[in-house]
Amino acid sequence: MLKTLHVTNLGIFEEVEVDLRGGLVCLTGETGAGKSLLLDAIKLLLGARADPSMVRHGEKSAIVEAVFDVSRLPDIAKRLDASGYEPEDGWVTLRRTVSNEGRSRAWIQGRAATARELREIGGDMVSIAGQHAFMSLGVSAQRLAMLDTFGGLASDVARYRAKFDEFRAKRDRLQSLQAAENERAARRDYLEFVIGQIDDLDPRAGENEELESEARVLKAAGRLRELAHAAAEDLFEVQHSAFDSIGRALKSVH
Numbered sequence: 141m142l143k144t145l146h147v148t149n150l151g152i153f154e155e156v157e158v159d160l161r162g163g164l165v166c167l168t169g170e171t172g173a174g175k176s177l178l179l180d181a182i183k184l185l186l187g188a189r190a191d192p193s194m195v196r197h198g199e200k201s202a203i204v205e206a207v208f209d210v211s212r213l214p215d216i217a218k219r220l221d222a223s224g225y226e227p228e229d230g231w232v233t234l235r236r237t238v239s240n241e242g243r244s245r246a247w248i249q250g251r252a253a254t255a256r257e258l259r260e261i262g263g264d265m266v267s268i269a270g271q272h273a274f275m276s277l278g279v280s281a282q283r284l285a286m287l288d289t290f291g292g293l294a295s296d297v298a299r300y301r302a303k304f305d306e307f308r309a310k311r312d313r314l315q316s317l318q319a320a321e322n323e324r325a326a327r328r329d330y331l332e333f334v335i336g337q338i339d340d341l342d343p344r345a346g347e348n349e350e351l352e353s354e355a356r357v358l359k360a361a362g363r364l365r366e367l368a369h370a371a372a373e374d375l376f377e378v379q380h381s382a383f384d385s386i387g388r389a390l391k392s393v394h
Contacts, residue, residue: 141160141212142206142266144206144207147204150194151196152174153196158178183268186262186268187256187258190238191242195240205233210231210265211227212295213265213294216264216265220261228249232265
């Protein structure tokens with residue numbers, strides 16, 4: 141929740157400080173009074189692009205600083221802790237400066253930060269609604285978040301999420317173990333099949349050497365068969381074969 145907004149040298153503002161109480165707060169005023177400028181100041185704290193034209197005329201820089209109460213927002217407090225910006229008694233301070241030369245700097249809890257970190261962290265603490273913001277109501281997650289916030293259920297939701305994450309991790313672990321067991325069972329069945337095939341073959345010692353010797357003999361027999369076939373062709377089947385020549389020679393001597 142935004143508690144205090146302090147703006148210095150931004151647009152028409154020389155120095156303005158706004159203290160916000162709990163509940164509905166309305167800013168009213170004539171056109172040009174600076175209502176939109178306060179909104180621009182908040183956007184700067186949420187990582188919006190810094191424009192040097194926003195700096196008050198004649199000043200070197202503009203400063204925007206805000207204090208937020210996150211004591212009822214455990215998810216955001218946890219995220220700040222993880223990012224190294226631990227809330228102090230539930231309070232968080234964001235600060236942004238813009239120079240008239242276009243340079244911009246940011247701080248979270250007094251520590252230098254980036255515009256991206258402002259967007260990620262500040263965006264969780266502030267929601268800016270425009271003319272078409274109602275369209276977000278079409279997103280179920282947005283509706284649930286609004287309902288949880290309205291009912292003060294942020295702590296309960298955080299505990300539920302933690303328990304659900306724990307459940308999901310254990311479920312994934314169980315599924316992984318079951319998959320590993322199924323794989324082991326399939327491997328066992330395959331090995332049993334292979335062992336059965338080997339038992340059916342009933343191999344004996346030295347059988348490999350015998351088979352290799354037999355293979356060499358069969359390979360040589362094949363070569364001998366090829367040579368015998370070629371010799372038979374030369375003797376009997378080709379034109380002017382040896383058989384024909386011997387026959388003619390025998391006729392000549394008779």
